[in-house]
Amino acid sequence: MQLLDPTLFREQCYINGFWQDADSGERLAVVNPANNEVVAHVPIMGESETKRAIEAAKVAQLSWRALTAQERSSKLKAWFMLLIAHQEDLALLMTTEQGKPLSEARGEVKYAASFIEWFAEEAKRVYGETIPGHQADKRLMVIKQAVGVAAAITPWNFPAAMITRKAAPALAAGCTMVVKPAPDTPLTALALAELAHRAGIPAGVFNVVTGDAVSIGKQLCMSPDVRKLSFTGSTPVGVTLMQQCAPTLKKMSLELGGNAPFIVFNDADIDAAVEGAMVAKYRNAGQTCVCANRLYIQEGIYDVFVEKFVAAVSKLKVGIGTEEGVTIGPLINGAAVDKVKHHLEDALAKGAQLIPTHNESDLGGNFIMPLILTHVDSRMLFATEETFGPLAPLFKFSDVDDVIHQANDTEFGLAAYFYGRDLSLIWKVAEALEYGMVGVNTGVISTEVAPFGGIKSSGLGREGSRHGIDEYLEMKYICMSV
Numbered sequence: 208m209q210l211l212d213p214t215l216f217r218e219q220c221y222i223n224g225f226w227q228d229a230d231s232g233e234r235l236a237v238v239n240p241a242n243n244e245v246v247a248h249v250p251i252m253g254e255s256e257t258k259r260a261i262e263a264a265k266v267a268q269l270s271w272r273a274l275t276a277q278e279r280s281s282k283l284k285a286w287f288m289l290l291i292a293h294q295e296d297l298a299l300l301m302t303t304e305q306g307k308p309l310s311e312a313r314g315e316v317k318y319a320a321s322f323i324e325w326f327a328e329e330a331k332r333v334y335g336e337t338i339p340g341h342q343a344d345k346r347l348m349v350i351k352q353a354v355g356v357a358a359a360i361t362p363w364n365f366p367a368a369m370i371t372r373k374a375a376p377a378l379a380a381g382c383t384m385v386v387k388p389a390p391d392t393p394l395t396a397l398a399l400a401e402l403a404h405r406a407g408i409p410a411g412v413f414n415v416v417t418g419d420a421v422s423i424g425k426q427l428c429m430s431p432d433v434r435k436l437s438f439t440g441s442t443p444v445g446v447t448l449m450q451q452c453a454p455t456l457k458k459m460s461l462e463l464g465g466n467a468p469f470i471v472f473n474d475a476d477i478d479a480a481v482e483g484a485m486v487a488k489y490r491n492a493g494q495t496c497v498c499a500n501r502l503y504i505q506e507g508i509y510d511v512f513v514e515k516f517v518a519a520v521s522k523l524k525v526g527i528g529t530e531e532g533v534t535i536g537p538l539i540n541g542a543a544v545d546k547v548k549h550h551l552e553d554a555l556a557k558g559a560q561l562i563p564t565h566n567e568s569d570l571g572g573n574f575i576m577p578l579i580l581t582h583v584d585s586r587m588l589f590a591t592e593e594t595f596g597p598l599a600p601l602f603k604f605s606d607v608d609d610v611i612h613q614a615n616d617t618e619f620g621l622a623a624y625f626y627g628r629d630l631s632l633i634w635k636v637a638e639a640l641e642y643g644m645v646g647v648n649t650g651v652i653s654t655e656v657a658p659f660g661g662i663k664s665s666g667l668g669r670e671g672s673r674h675g676i677d678e679y680l681e682m683k684y685i686c687m688s689v
C-alpha cells in the first residue's frame with residue numbers, strides 16, 4: 208500500500224492527543240480481505256486504556272463545550288477539508304482493509320466528509336425556544352446543551368462514514384468522543400484521528416481505541432461519565448449494549464440490522480427499477496444494512512425484469528478492489544462468505560433456482576459471485592434474516608396488500624424501496640411500509656441531509672440531517688420568576 212502521505216498510516220491508538228500502544232504491548236493483525244495478507248497491526252487495548260480515554264474526553268469536554276459554536280464549526284470545517292484533500296489515501300486505506308472497490312471507497316470518503324461539513328454548519332443552529340409563561344410573573348425558556356462524553360462503536364462496512372456520522376454531530380454539539388472502530392477496519396479510523404489532530408481539534412476531544420470489543424464496550428457502557436452511546440452493527444450486539452447501558456441510563460442511538468424489501472409494481476419503469484435494484488442490492492457487495500435483501504416483482508413484469516436484471520448483473524466485475532473496473536470486492540471475511548452460502552444452500556434445498564450470471568461460479572477466498580435466485584418463498588432464510596452479501600432472491604407477487612404484508616413481515620424496519628407510477632398507490636405503499644426510510648423510484652436514499660435510522664429491531668434514533676445533532680443534546684427548561 209503506497210500512500211501519498213505515509214503518515215496517515217497509523218498503528219497506534221489516539222488518546223488525549225497522543226499516539227499510544229496497549230499497556231500490555233499486545234497487537235492485533237489487520238488483514239486485507241482480498242488476499243488475507245496482514246497489512247498492519249494495531250493495539251489490543253482494554254479496560255485501563257478505555258478508562259483513560261474516557262477521562263481525557265471528560266476533561267477536554269469542559270473547554271470544548273465552552274468554545275463558541277462558530278469556533279467548533281471552524282475546527283470541523285478544517286477536518287472536513289483535510290478529508291477531501293486526502294481522499295485518495297483514505298480510499299486506498301479503506302479498500303486495503305475493507306475490500307470495497309476504490310471508486311466506492313472514494314465515494315465513501317466524500318460521504319464521510321459530508322457529515323462533518325453538514326454538522327459544522329448545524330453547530331451554529333442549536334436553537335432553544337421561549338414559551339409563554341403559565342403565570343403572569345413567569346418567563347419560560349428552553350436551552351440545549353451537550354450531553355457530555357459520547358462513545359461510538361462502529362462497524363467495518365463503512366469504516367469512515369459510520370464514524371463521522373456520529374463524531375461530527377457530537378463534536379458540533381460540544382460533546383467529546385471515544386470511538387471503538389471494528390477490528391477489521393481500524394486503519395481508516397486512525398487516519399481520521401490523524402486528520403482531526405492536524406485540523407486542530409484539541410487533545411481529548413476525539414479519541415480512538417482499538418482492541419477487545421467486550422472489555423472496551425463494557426467500559427464505554429458502564430462508565431457513568433459516558434452520557435451517550437451510538438452503535439452501528441448487528442441487532443444482538445445492539446441489545447447487549449443497551450442492557451449494559453441500562454444501569455447508567457445513557458442516551459442511545461442504535462443503527463442495527465435491516466432486511467430491506469425492494470418492490471417493483473407492474474406499472475414501474477422497468478429499466479429504472481433494474482438500475483435502482485443494482486445499487487440497492489450490490490453496493491459494497493451487498494454488505495450494507497440498507498441493501499435490498501428481498502426483491503418482490505409483480506407478476507405482469509416478472510419475466511422482463513428478471514431478464515434485464517440478469518443482464519445487468521452479468522456485467523458486474525468481481526475482483527480485488529484496487530483493480531481497474533472492479534465493481535464487487537471480496538466480502539469482509541470467511542464468516543460473511545459462509546453466511547451467504549448458507550442462505551443459498553437453504554434456498555436451493557427448499558426449491559429455489561439459481562440463475563447463472565458469470566462463467567466462474569467460485570473465485571475462492573472471501574470472493575463470492577453475485578447470485579440471483581428465482582422460485583423463492585417465505586420459508587427461506589433470507590425472508591427473515593439479513594444476508595449481508597450479493598445474493599438477490601426474486602419473489603413473484605400479484606396482490607398489492609399481500610406484498611405490503613410480506614414486506615412488513617419481519618422484525619426489522621430500516622429501509623424499504625419500491626418502484627411504480629400510480630400516485631395514489633405510491634402514497635398508500637409509502638405510508639403502509641413499516642420502515643424508517645423508504646425509497647420511491649430510487650435505490651439510493653443515503654445523504655447527510657436526511658434522517659437515517661430505523662424502527663422495530665433496526666434500532667433507535669436518527670443520524671444525519673438537522674435531527675442528528677439532537678441525539679447529542681439535552682434540553683434544559685428554565686423557569687424564571689420576574
Ligand SMILES: NC(=O)C1=CN([C@@H]2O[C@H](COP(=O)(O)OP(=O)(O)OC[C@H]3O[C@@H](n4cnc5c(N)ncnc54)[C@H](OP(=O)(O)O)[C@@H]3O)[C@@H](O)[C@H]2O)C=CC1
Nearest residue numbers: 361362388389420421424440441444462463464496593595
Ligand atoms: N447495521 C449495520 O450496518 C451492520 C450490520 N451488521 C450485521 O451483523 C452481522 C454480523 O456482523 P458483525 O461484524 O459480527 O457485527 P457486530 O454487530 O458483531 O459488530 C459490529 C461492531 O460491534 C463490536 N462488538 C461486537 N460485540 C461487542 C460487544 N459485546 N461490546 C462492544 N462492541 C461489540 C464489533 O467488534 P468485534 O468485531 O471486535 O466484536 C464491531 O466493532 C452482519 O452479517 C450483518 O447482518 C454488521 C455490521 C454492520
Ligand SMILES: O=C(O)CCCC(=O)O
Nearest residue numbers: 364365439495496497653
Ligand atoms: O449501516 C450501514 O450499513 C451503513 C450505512 C450505509 C449508508 O449510510 O447508506
